[in-house]
Amino acid sequence: xxxxxxxxxxxxxxxxxxxxxxxxxxxxxxxxxxxxxxxxxxxxxxxxxxxxxxxxxxxxxxxxxxxxxxxxxxxxxxxxxxxxxxxxxxxxxxxxxxxxxxxxxxxxxxxxxxxxxxxxxxxxxxxxxxxxxxxxxxxxxxxxxxxxxxxxxxxxxxxxxxxxxxxxxxxxxxxxxxxxxxxxxxxxxxxxxxxxxxxxxxxxxxxxxxxxxxxxxxxxxxxxxxxxxxxxxxxxxxxxxxxxxxxxxxxxx
Amino acid sequence: xxxxxxxxxxxxxxxxxxxxxxxxxxxxxxxxxxxxxxxxxxxxxxxxxxxxxxxxxxxxxxxxxxxxxxxxxxxxxxxxxxxxxxxxxxxxxxxxxxxxxxxxxxxxxxxxxxxxxxxxxxxxxxxxxxxxxxxxxxxxxxxxxxxxxxxxxxxxxxxxxxxxxxxxxxxxxxxxxxxxxxxxxxxxxxxxxxxxxxxxxxxxxxxxxxxxxxxxxxxxxxxxxxxxxxxxxxxxxxxxxxxxxxxxxxxxxxxxxxxxxxxxxxxxxxxxxxxxxxxxxxxxxxxxxxxxxxxxxxxxxxxxxxxxxxxxxxxxxxxxxxxxxxxxxxxxxxxxxxxxxxxxxxxxxxxxxxxxxxxxxxxxxxxxxxxxxxxxxxxxxxxxxxxxxxxxxxxxxxxxxxxxxxxxxxxxxxxxxxxxxxxxxxxxxxxxxxxxxxxxxxxxxxxxxxxx
Ligand SMILES: Nc1ncnc2c1ncn2[C@@H]1O[C@H](COP(=O)(O)OP(=O)(O)OP(=O)(O)O)[C@@H](O)[C@H]1O
Ligand SMILES: [Mg+2]
Numbered sequence: 001x002x003x004x005x006x007x008x009x010x011x012x013x014x015x016x017x018x019x020x021x022x023x024x025x026x027x028x029x030x031x032x033x034x035x036x037x038x039x040x041x042x043x044x045x046x047x048x049x050x051x052x053x054x055x056x057x058x059x060x061x062x063x064x065x066x067x068x069x070x071x072x073x074x075x076x077x078x079x080x081x082x083x084x085x086x087x088x089x090x091x092x093x094x095x096x097x098x099x100x101x102x103x104x105x106x107x108x109x110x111x112x113x114x115x116x117x118x119x120x121x122x123x124x125x126x127x128x129x130x131x132x133x134x135x136x137x138x139x140x141x142x143x144x145x146x147x148x149x150x151x152x153x154x155x156x157x158x159x160x161x162x163x164x165x166x167x168x169x170x171x172x173x174x175x176x177x178x179x180x181x182x183x184x185x186x187x188x189x190x191x192x193x194x195x196x197x198x199x200x201x202x203x204x205x206x207x208x209x210x211x212x213x214x215x216x217x218x219x220x221x222x223x224x225x226x227x228x229x230x231x232x233x234x235x236x237x238x239x240x241x242x243x244x245x246x247x248x249x250x251x252x253x
Numbered sequence: 254x255x256x257x258x259x260x261x262x263x264x265x266x267x268x269x270x271x272x273x274x275x276x277x278x279x280x281x282x283x284x285x286x287x288x289x290x291x292x293x294x295x296x297x298x299x300x301x302x303x304x305x306x307x308x309x310x311x312x313x314x315x316x317x318x319x320x321x322x323x324x325x326x327x328x329x330x331x332x333x334x335x336x337x338x339x340x341x342x343x344x345x346x347x348x349x350x351x352x353x354x355x356x357x358x359x360x361x362x363x364x365x366x367x368x369x370x371x372x373x374x375x376x377x378x379x380x381x382x383x384x385x386x387x388x389x390x391x392x393x394x395x396x397x398x399x400x401x402x403x404x405x406x407x408x409x410x411x412x413x414x415x416x417x418x419x420x421x422x423x424x425x426x427x428x429x430x431x432x433x434x435x436x437x438x439x440x441x442x443x444x445x446x447x448x449x450x451x452x453x454x455x456x457x458x459x460x461x462x463x464x465x466x467x468x469x470x471x472x473x474x475x476x477x478x479x480x481x482x483x484x485x486x487x488x489x490x491x492x493x494x495x496x497x498x499x500x501x502x503x504x505x506x507x508x509x510x511x512x513x514x515x516x517x518x519x520x521x522x523x524x525x526x527x528x529x530x531x532x533x534x535x536x537x538x539x540x541x542x543x544x545x546x547x548x549x550x551x552x553x554x555x556x557x558x559x560x561x562x563x564x565x566x567x568x569x570x571x572x573x574x575x576x577x578x579x580x581x582x583x584x585x586x587x588x589x590x591x592x593x594x595x596x597x598x599x600x601x602x603x604x605x606x607x608x609x610x611x612x613x614x615x616x617x618x619x620x621x622x623x624x625x626x627x628x629x630x631x632x633x634x635x636x637x638x639x640x641x642x643x644x645x646x647x648x649x650x651x652x653x654x655x656x657x658x659x660x661x662x663x664x665x666x667x668x669x670x671x672x673x674x675x676x677x678x679x680x681x682x683x684x685x686x687x688x689x690x691x692x693x694x695x696x697x698x699x700x701x702x703x704x705x
Binding site: 064084085088089091092093097099103104105106107116117119120121165 | 260358361362363364365366367368369370371
C-alpha cells in the first residue's frame with residue numbers, strides 16, 4: 001500500500017499536477033508536472049517570478065480551483081473527486097486563508113469577522129477555542145478594535161484581522177497568498193513574524209506564496225517555481241541567498 | 254439551513270447600518286416591492302369590484318349597464334393581463350438589484366466556507382425579508398389610497414369605499430405570487446453567476462443573440478392576427494383566448510428586445526466618440542439588462558398604441574358612459590404603468606451605478622471627464638428607450654386593428670394618451686438617470702479602500 005500523507009508528515013500534497021487555462025488556441029500551461037508536499041508544522045514559502053504559477057498552485061491545493069490532471073490531497077483526503085459543497089465544508093473545517101486582499105466581510109465588525117468561520121460551521125467556539133481566540137486578538141493587538149468595521153482599520157490592521165480569522169479555528173493548514181503585498185515594510189515584518197510565531201510556537205502549518213525574498217526568508221522551507229515547474233526546494237535561507245537564486249532564474253528565462 | 258437563517262438577517266441589518274450605498278439599494282428594493290404590491294392590489298381590486306357589480310343583483314342602475322357588466326369584468330381582466338408583466342418585472346428587478354455587488358460580498362463568504370447552497374438560501378431570505386416588508390407597506394398604501402378612488406365613477410356609480418377591498422384569499426394570492434416571483438428571480442439571478450470563492454464572479458461572456466428571436470416574435474404576431482380573424486371576440490371564450498394569446502405575444506416582445514438592443518448598439522461599438530462607444534459597449538455587454546431597463550416602458554408604449562382606437566369601439570347604440578368609462582380605465586392603466594415603469598427605471602439605474610462602480614472608478618482615474626459619464630448615462634436611457642418604443646408602439650397599433658371597428662373620427666383622446674405616455678416615459682427615465690447622479694458622484698469620491 002502507498003503511504004498516506006499523514007505517514008509522510010504532510011498536510012497537503014499534489015502529485016504530477018498539470019494545470020492549463022484556455023482553449024487549444026490560447027493555451028497557457030500554468031503548472032507542468034508539479035509534485036510537492038507541505039510538511040506538517042512547517043512554515044513553507046512558495047516562491048517564483050510573476051506568472052510562474054504560485055497562486056495557481058495554491059488555489060488548487062486549497063480546492064479553490066481544479067487541476068487539469070494529477071492528484072491533490074488535503075490531509076489524507078483526495079480532493080480531486082469532491083463536489084463543491086463537500087469541498088467547501090472541508091475547506092471551512094481544515095483550511096484558513098490569508099489573501100493579499102483581506103477578504104473581510106465589510107459589514108461585520110472585527111469580532112464578527114473573526115468568529116465567522118465558527119458561525120458558518122453552525123457552532124460557537126468552545127471554551128478552549130475562545131481562550132485561543134482571545135490570545136490571538138491580544139497578540140495581534142486587536143483588543144481595542146473588536147467593535148470596529150474593516151474600513152475603519154489600516155491595511156496592516158485588516159491583514160492582522162484576516163490572520164486572526166485564519167488561525168482562529170486552528171486549521172490543519174493556512175494558505176497565505178502575498179499576505180504582505182499591500183503592506184509597508186515595517187508592517188510586513190510584523191505580519192511575517194506573527195506567521196513565524198504561529199508556526200514555531202503553536203505548530204501551525206503555513207503555506208505562503210510570495211515573490212519577496214525578505215518575506216520568504218521567514219519561512220522554514222522555500223519551494224521555488226519557475227514557468228510552472230518546481231525548480232528548487234531548499235531549507236531556510238537568507239534574503240540575499242534567495243535574491244541571488246531568483247536573479248539567476250530570471251537570467252535563465 | 255441554520256447558517257443561512259441566522260446569518261442573513263444579521264448581515265442585512267449590519268449592511269444597512271454600515272454602508273450608505275448598500276442601504277440605498279435595500280431601501281430601493283423595499284420601495285419596488287411596495288409599489289408593485291400596492292399597484293397589483295389596486296388592479297386586482299378594480300377587477301374584483303367589476304366582478305362583484307356583475308354578480309350582485311340590482312347593483313347597477315339600469316338594464317343596459319347590467320348587460321354590459323360582464324364586458325367590464327373582461328376589460329378589467331384584460332388590463333390586469335397587460336399590467337401583470339410590468340408588475341412582475343418590477344418585483345423581479347428588485348430581487349436582482351445590485352446583484353454584482355452582492356456577488357462580490359458573497360465571494361468572501363464562500364472563501365471562508367459557505368457552500369453555494371447556503372449562499373443561495375441566504376440571498377433568498379434577504380430578498381424575502383425585503384419583499385415581505387414591501388408587501389406590508391404596499392398593502393398599507395393600498396388601504397390608505399382607497400378613499401381617493403371614490404372621486405372616480407364607473408358604470409355611472411361612484412366607486413364605493415369598500416368596493417376595491419379584496420377578500421383575504423385574493424389578497425393572499427396576489428401577495429403570494431409576488432413573493433414567489435421575487436424568490437424565483439433571486440435563485441435564477443444567482444445561478445447565472447456561479448459565485449466562486451476566488452471572487453471572480455465569472456461573468457458569462459455575452460453570447461451573440463440569435464435571429465430566431467425575431468422569427469418567433471414575427472410568427473406569433475402573424476399567428477395572432479390570423480387567429481383574430483376567425484375568432485368572435487364578442488363571445489366569452491373568444492375574448493378569453495384572445496386575451497391569453499395577446500399576453501403571449503406581449504411576453505414574446507421580451508425575446509426580441511435584447512436582440513434589437515444588440516442590433517442597434519453594434520455599429521456604436523466601432524465609433525471614435527467616447528461616450529457613444531462606452532454606451533454601445535455597455536449595451537452589447539448586457540443586452541438583456543439594457544432591455545430590462547426599458548421593458549416596462551415598452552409595454553406601456555404597446556398598451557398606449559393598442560388603445561388608441563379603443564374608445565371608438567362602442568357599438569352604435571351604446572351610451573357615452575361606456576366610452577367615458579373605457580377612457581378612464583385606459584388612463585388608469587397607463588398611469589399605473591407609468592408609476593411602475595418610473596420605479597423600475599429608477600431602480601435599475603441605481604443598481605447599475607453600484608454594479609458598474611469599479612468600471613466608473615477606473616474610467617475616472619484614467620481621466621474620463623464627468624461630462625462623458627453623464628452623456629453615457631443619457632445615451633443608455635434614450636437609445637434603448639427609443640428602440641423599445643419604436644418597436645412596441647407600432648406593434649400595439651398593429652394589433653389593435655383586431656379590436657377596432659371603424660373610426661368615425663380622429664381618435665383625439667387615444668392619440669393624446671399615447672403622446673402623453675411616450676413623453677412622460679422619456680421624461681421619467683431621464684429624470685431617473687439624473688436622480689442617480691448623486692449616487693454616481695458618491696461612488697467616485699468615496700475613499701474606497703482597495704480591497705474591501
Ligand atoms: N484564469 C486564468 N485564465 C488564463 N490564464 C491564467 C488564469 N489564471 C492564471 N493564468 C495564467 O497562469 C499563469 C500562472 O499564474 P499565477 O497567477 O499562478 O502566477 P503567480 O505566480 O501567482 O504570479 P504573480 O506573482 O504575478 O501573482 C500565468 O501565466 C497566468 O497568466
Ligand atoms: Mg499570484
